[in-house]
Amino acid sequence: MKLKIGNVTLENNVILAPMAGVTDLPYRVLCREQGCGLVCMEMVSAKAILYKNKNTKELLKVDDRERPVSLQLFGSDPKILSEIAAGLEDGPYDIFDINMGCPVPKIVKNGEGSALMKNPALVEQILSAMVKAVKKPVTVKIRKGFDDASVNAVEIAKIAESCGVSAVAVHGRTREQYYSGKADWAVIRQVKEAVKIPVIGNGDVFSPEDAKRMVDETGCDGIMVARGAKGNPWIFREITEYLDTGVIPDRPSVEEVKEMILRHGRMMIEFKGEMAGMREMRKHVAWYTAGYPNSASLRNDINTVETLEELVALIGSRL
Secondary structure (H helix, E strand, C coil), X not given: CCEEECCEEECXXXXXXXXXXXXCHHHHHHHHHCCCCEEECCCEEHHHXXXXXXXXXHHCCCCHHHCCEEEEEECCCHHHHHHHHHHHCCCCCCEEEEXXXXXXXHHHHCCCHHHHHHCHHHHHHHHHHHHHHCCCCEEEEEEEECCHXXXXXXXXXXXXXXXXXXXXXXXXEECCCCCCCCCCHHHHHHHHHHCCCCEEEECCCCCHHHHHHHHHHHCCCEEEECHHHCCCCCHHHHHHHHHHHCCXXXXXXXXXXXXXXXXXXXXXXXXXXXXXXXXXXXXXHHHHHCCCCCXXXXXXXXXXXXXXXXXXXXXXXXX
C-alpha cells in the first residue's frame, strides 16, 4: 500500500524508525534495498548543527540509494529548529521530522524529546515555525504521553494537524515506560480517529503478523518498525510481501545472513573507516546472530574483532 506524506509518495507504508546508534547510512541503505518505503535517520540536535559540531557532519550524510529519507531533528527552541530546517532544505532530505518521543534522561532534562509532550503550547510554536520555514513535509514522532497521568497523544496530534504537519507517528508507550511493557495500540487508533493526516503506528512490530495486526486494530496508515529491524533488514520485505499477498516469506538462510553481515561490514568501513566501522559492527553482529546456536559465545568473540579480515574469519567459522 502506497503512502503519501505531504508531496512525497512512498512506494509502500512500511517505515524504518529513527534509532540513535542504529539507523546510520549503511544500515538505511540495506533496509531500503529490502523494500522499506521510508528510512529515518538517527536524530540530530538542531543546536549541534547550529554550533557546527563536527560529529553532526557524518549524521547528516545521505546516499541517493536510500531515498526517500526523513531527517529527524531534536531540540526545544522553535527559532533554532526552524532556521536549521530552512538551512538544510536544499539538502538531500525528503521529509523533516521533529522528535517528541525520545525518553533518554539527558534529552528529557533539557526539555527536549518526550519532555515536549508536557508542553502543548511549545509544541504548537515549534511545529508552526517548522511548517512556515520549509516547503518540504514536516512530520512529528510522539509517544502515548509523558506518563500514565498525562496521556495526551490525541491532543498533541490535533495540534500537529492544525499547524500543517503532514503526518504523525505514534509510539504506544509513555516516556516513563521507555521500551518496557507492552505498547498500547488503542492510543494509535484514538489518534487515527481524531485526525485526518496520516497516522503511523509504532511499537512492538517484530513480524509480518504484528504489522498486519497493528493495521487491523488501529487503522493506521503506516507501520514504523524500530527494534524489530535490528539485525533484521529482511523484516521490510517480509511485511510488505505479507500485506500484499497474505503469504509470509521464508526467513533468510544462514548463507544470506552471513552475506548481509559481511556486506554491512564493508559498507561500514567505507563510511566510517576500519577501526570505527568494525567497532560499530559488533552490536549489529550480535543482533544478526541472536537465536542462532552458539550465539552467546559468538557475541563474546565479536567484541575483539577490529578488522574486516577478522570479521570474515569469525563469521565463516562460526555461522
